[in-house]
Amino acid sequence: xxxxxxxYTLVAELTYRCPLRCVYCSNPVDFHRSRTELSTGxxxxxxxxAAELGVVQLHLSGGEPxxxxxxVELIQHARGCDLYTNLITGGTLLxxxxxxxxxxxxxxxxxxxxxxxARESAEMIAGVRSHRKKLEIALLIRETGFPLTxxxxxxxxxxxxxxxLIAIALELGAxxxxxxxxxxxxxxxxxxxxxxxxxxQYDRAEEIALEAIAKHRGTLEIAFVQNDYLSGEPKxxxxxxxxxxxxxxxxxxxxxCHAASVIPGLRFASVRDSALGEIWRDSPAMNAFRGDGWMMxxxxxxxxxxxxxxxxxxxxxMLAGNAAEADPICRLSPxxxxxxxxxxxxxxxxxxxxxxxxxxxxxxxxxxxxx
Amino acid sequence: xSTDDAWRPRLAARARLKFxxxxxxxxxxxxxxxxxxxxxxxxxxxxxxxxxSISEIVDLLSKNYGNAGRExxxxxxxxxxxxxxxxxxxx
Numbered sequence: 001x002x003x004x005x006x007x008y009t010l011v012a013e014l015t016y017r018c019p020l021r022c023v024y025c026s027n028p029v030d031f032h033r034s035r036t037e038l039s040t041g042x043x044x045x046x047x048x049x050a051a052e053l054g055v056v057q058l059h060l061s062g063g064e065p066x067x068x069x070x071x072v073e074l075i076q077h078a079r080g081c082d083l084y085t086n087l088i089t090g091g092t093l094l095x096x097x098x099x100x101x102x103x104x105x106x107x108x109x110x111x112x113x114x115x116x117x118a119r120e121s122a123e124m125i126a127g128v129r130s131h132r133k134k135l136e137i138a139l140l141i142r143e144t145g146f147p148l149t150x151x152x153x154x155x156x157x158x159x160x161x162x163x164x165l166i167a168i169a170l171e172l173g174a175x176x177x178x179x180x181x182x183x184x185x186x187x188x189x190x191x192x193x194x195x196x197x198x199x200x201q202y203d204r205a206e207e208i209a210l211e212a213i214a215k216h217r218g219t220l221e222i223a224f225v226q227n228d229y230l231s232g233e234p235k236x237x238x239x240x241x242x243x244x245x246x247x248x249x250x251x252x253x254x255x256x257c258h259a260a261s262v263i264p265g266l267r268f269a270s271v272r273d274s275a276l277g278e279i280w281r282d283s284p285a286m287n288a289f290r291g292d293g294w295m296m297x298x299x300x301x302x303x304x305x306x307x308x309x310x311x312x313x314x315x316x317x318m319l320a321g322n323a324a325e326a327d328p329i330c331r332l333s334p335x336x337x338x339x340x341x342x343x344x345x346x347x348x349x350x351x352x353x354x355x356x357x358x359x360x361x362x363x364x365x366x367x368x369x370x371x
Numbered sequence: 372x373s374t375d376d377a378w379r380p381r382l383a384a385r386a387r388l389k390f391x392x393x394x395x396x397x398x399x400x401x402x403x404x405x406x407x408x409x410x411x412x413x414x415x416x417x418x419x420x421x422x423x424s425i426s427e428i429v430d431l432l433s434k435n436y437g438n439a440g441r442e443x444x445x446x447x448x449x450x451x452x453x454x455x456x457x458x459x460x461x462x
Contacts, residue, residue: 006393008405054393056405082389084400109385109402147385149402175385175459176402221459223403 005290006054007280010083011247011258012043014074015063018355020090021127022115024153024188024195025355027063028261030364032357037250040070042271044077046248049276051081058083059111063250066093072105079106086111088151091137092130099144110141111149111178117164121157127354138172149176154227155195156346159205166212169220177220179209181227185259185314187355190363193348202230229343234311234327241289241313246280251369254279256286259314263288263323289313294324298332380428380452381421386460388416399460406460415448419461425449 116122311327397413
């Protein structure tokens with residue numbers, strides 16, 4: 001009998017509202033249908049239950065979590081549960097007073113996004129004026145005493161800026177810089193052709209990043225998150241589906257990762273109806289791809305099945321039409337040819353599709369979801 | 372190896388120590404992950420308060436781990452501190 005699975009990390013998506021319109025946003029394309037956010041009391045109960053289950057890391061995310069009026073209270077409660085509490089923010093709504101109150105409430109760490117090194121290209125990606133404000137806020141975050149991670153989603157339009165991004169991170173005194181190559185889900189999948197770097201761009205970027213990782217070790221931790229289309233390596237699906245990680249969306253649905261709602265037929269339980277522990281253990285969606293009983297060939301007999309878990313279930317569905325197939329990123333997948341053609345398909349004159357409520361209604365019409 | 376006796380190690384600002392009641396062990400928590408410590412590791416980290424030097428830490432530890440011999444203990448402590456410093460968890 002295996003030890004019971006224990007969640008270590010909870011991503012709490014407090015809201016889908018956001019003042020930015022980033023073309024790579026990971027929120028679902030139909031986010032406009034999720035309108036009724038969990039209450040303060042709901043989240044407080046969820047954080048307490050999460051800590052009891054064994055969660056130690058809490059990421060307060062969104063959308064823009066700073067739009068929640070109750071954020072100070074939620075931080076206070078999370079720290080009361082002894083959760084390591086990280087705020088993932090675009091930064092544009094922060095100011096000195098708010099940062100001080102977050103600090104007093106016990107917030108451990110802030111992860112701030114910027115969209116590039118140069119104002120013009122960064123704001124083309126964010127879809128609103130924001131770059132200078134973000135850099136000011138980064139300094140304030142450091143002055144308030146918070147450790148800072150700078151996160152930059154990397155793609156064809158900013159992949160040449162890595163040296164400048166490193167210089168910015170060093171100048172700001174960031175502790176960590178995440179050079180996170182775009183993962184092609186949700187809004188990023190809508191903009192895939194515009195965002196996919198060329199092979200030459202990617203290889204050069206990786207070379208620069210690896211050199212910088214070694215050079216700045218001890219001063220600035222740099223993470224280079226791969227583009228799996230170009231690296232050719234299947235991603236180990238959240239360290240295994242429902243193994244150590246869960247995400248709760250603004251309406252209270254509990255998911256094994258934030259992208260999982262693309263897989264049709266999964267039934268997500270809501271924290272409005274059930275206790276978190278019961279959902280973690282027993283809900284159909286959390287159990288859909290646990291273990292290896294669901295695997296098909298070539299995964300089932302593969303020596304790497306405990307290493308990469310067959311890759312990403314969402315990507316298997318999106319590219320192969322069946323979430324139980326091998327992730328087509330794997331060269332052993334019978335659908336691998338589609339990945340080869342998509343990775344060559346870089347650059348597009350089509351206009352960028354910005355993430356906002358109006359576009360969400362256009363791309364994914366439908367009534368509000370009741371949960 | 373950290374033979375530097377001017378170094379007064381303490382946990383980095385982004386890291387903190389937490390006793391995990393589920394697995395009954397100390398964890399160093401930081402933004403991306405958690406590092407589980409065995410009993411010796413936890414005892415060392417608890418002594419890293421930014422005021423004590425490594426020799427002082429070893430002196431205090433040797434009261435509890437006396438039979439290991441001071442030199443072996445010194446090596447163990449320094450190896451351990453180097454490992455977690457390389458992960459950016461000590462300053």
